[in-house]
Amino acid sequence: MSRTRRIAIAGGTFMSALGVGFIMQSMAGSPEPAAASPVVESAAHTAEDAPLPVTNVVSTSAPIPPEVAPQPELLPSAPVARAEIAPAAFDERRITELPGEEPAPTFSCEISLEAKPVAAALVELTLDAPCMANERFTLHHHGMMFTEATNQDGAQHLVVPALTRSAVYMVSFANGEGAVATTEVTSMDYYDRVVVQWKGQSGLQIHALEYGAGYGDEGHVWAGAPRDMAAAAQGKGGFVTRHGRGGMDTALMAEVYTFPAGLMDREGDVELSVEAEVTQNNCDRDVEAQTIQISAGGKPLVQDLVLAMPGCDATGDFLVLKNLVNDLKIARK
Structure with missing residues (x-):
């Protein structure tokens, strides 16, 4: 579109609920053989019709044994002389120490996580998981959660907000x-925080207009102008x-706005809103999300929402x- 439109939605037009947990997780037959015809032998007869004598008849129904069966070869008459073998020499010294066994190689699979506070109520996290190289994981903290991944060494270093002292x-x-x-x-008591978290590519953003700033002014703080x-x-x-490993439909994401309410010497208001950009990834779908708001280290205010996004023409x-x-x-x- 040639211009950007912002459509304000009152709280009652989307479904929202307090205290609800984050909604995140087909053979052809052969002819019969002919009977063998008997072989008929005819013999010429003499005038007297007397039978001829039959001689040298050899039976073919059984094998003819050889005239002489093979005999085993005779053993030599003289005994075979056996060479004398000298006995092996043995070391009769007493063994007092056995050789030590080589230790079996081991590989540590222990997972460790270290946390250290830094400026602006942030915390530096160091994860070491040698058996979990290039593996996704979920980070949980006081209701906030997002998806991250280890590197090729099974490690990760993150700087994340604290939501409680x-x-x-x-x-x-x-x-x-x-x-x-x-x-x-x-230092948690000096900071106010607002968290919006979701699953996948929702297009959600936090926008803060500090001390009467308008969109695009220096006091307009959002992902496009985040400060540090x-x-x-x-x-x-x-x-x-x-926070979170974006670009995946199943990844948990979180965006956090931090304001140093306890360090400001100027009175005024900060106008806060959550905005949803209509994209090809979320148009004509329901977007589920959750907000967490904490002021001066107090108890968190949690709201869940389900937002019906407009059609893709928007x-x-x-x-x-x-x-x-x-x-x-x-x-x-």
């Missing part, structure tokens, strides 16, 4: 193996991160989901 992260592989890591994120954690750590504004348009997440109210510190 006492952060627990779990990695799970398809065969049931996994690992757990915990860490304390002391330095802006939040310095109290200049929020940033967006995306490709390129955006659906703006109003009131799915709460705007942020920033007070002066």
Whole structure:
């Protein structure tokens, strides 16, 4: 399309439910033989009609044995002399130490996960799974989950948001193996976070309009203008991160907006929305997703949604989901 349309959708036009878990997982017969005809032998008779004498009749019904049966060869009369073999020499020294056995080679298949807090209430994760090279896994943390994969060495390094001060992260592989890591994120109380997560290629995005900014302004923070954690750590504004191995229909994905509410010295509002771009991958289909919102390290507010996407003739348009997440109210510190 030549222009982009944004269609605002009120909260009541899509199905939403609180506290529901994330919806994610044809012979032809031969002729009878003729009877053998008897062989009739005729013999000439003399005038007197006397029978002729029959001599040298040889029977052909049994084999003729040889005149002399073969006899075994005689053994030589002289005995065979046996060579004398000298006895082998033996070492009579006593063996006091047996040779040590070579240790059998081993290969460690232990999976380990380490977690370390870094700036902006983020956590650095280091996964080591030597038996799981190039394998997909799911990362779980406080309701957030997304799909990732190890490299050719069975390792992976990630920087992910914390959603709680006492952060627990779990990695799970398809065969049931996994690992757990915990860490304390002391800066969590200074940050507000909004998570939207989905399965496959949904086209969902978080958009934040900070302090009255419009679309395309510097205060418009989204995946196309995400900023980085330095802006939040310095109290200049929020940033967006995306997590998960995209491009797969079955992959779990998450997008997170982080705002340093506890570090800002300027009061105002941050207008938040979740938008769904209509694409060839999601048009004329239902999109399932979930949002998680946490303010100042408090309890998470969770909402599930099912959104009926328009037909494919609307490709390129955006659906703006109003009131799915709460705007942020920033007070002066």
